Amino acid sequence: MAKTLLIPKILLLLLFSSQLDPSKASSVPSKLDGFAYNGSGPWKDSILIEAFFDPLCPDTRDSWPPLKKVVEQFSPRVSLIVHPFPLPFHNNAYLACRALHIANKLNSSSTYDLLELFFKYQEKYYNGPTASASRTEIQKDMSKLGAFALGNSFLADFENGFQDSSTDAAARISYRYGSSRGVYGAPFFFVNGFLLPGAGSPLSYTQWINILQPLVQNNGGRNPMLSFYL
DSSP, X not given: OOOBOOOOHHHHHHHHHHHHOGGGGGGSOSSOOSEEGGGOOTTSSSEEEEEEEOTTOHHHHHHHHHHHHHHHHHTTSEEEEEEEOOOXXXXXXXXXXXXXXXXXXXXXXXXXXXXXXXXXXXXXXXXTTTTTXXXXXXXXXXXXXXXXXXOGGGHHHHHHHTTOHHHHHHHHHHHHHHHHTTOOBSSEEEETTEEOSSTTSOOOHHHHHHHHHHHHHHHTTOOHHHHTTO
């Protein structure tokens, strides 16, 4: 079983009640959370996969190659949105999710490049190796990784991104959005709005084929949940 954070039921109730409180309507974000892969989005006429990822989670890292392969294979019949969801027991996960928002703000085409770099160098940001590092030191190191994805000329902009309150707000919204959907671990996958079994564990390429092939064949790639509104 994958490493997941099991949130007590009372905390989940508090999270849901805060999301449903009409007095908090002003906290609704102005746009849908998440990063569209290859520019696809839920408004497209396709089967929609939503993945909730912690960039520093080994199970999330292992789930990415088969998911990427199957999305590219079925594109544009299948689209993907990744929602960053930092697990609290990964000390630097929130900073990594914030870094993804910084990259997305500076150049949205670099977001997935940075995500893959986090997967590649994930172990250097684990709790043990960074136990004696300050928050500022970790941010500077992540900024260098971000500059590698965007280009060296973006280093200063990336460092400044960690001082930008909008990127902090975006990362917080991502976590709140996942919590409102009942997400408590990573990776979590939804297809056309429905949670897949085995939440918190990677899915193999074969498993993805078995899930998506019938949907593509039976529905012609059309997202029945979204087509109602289009």
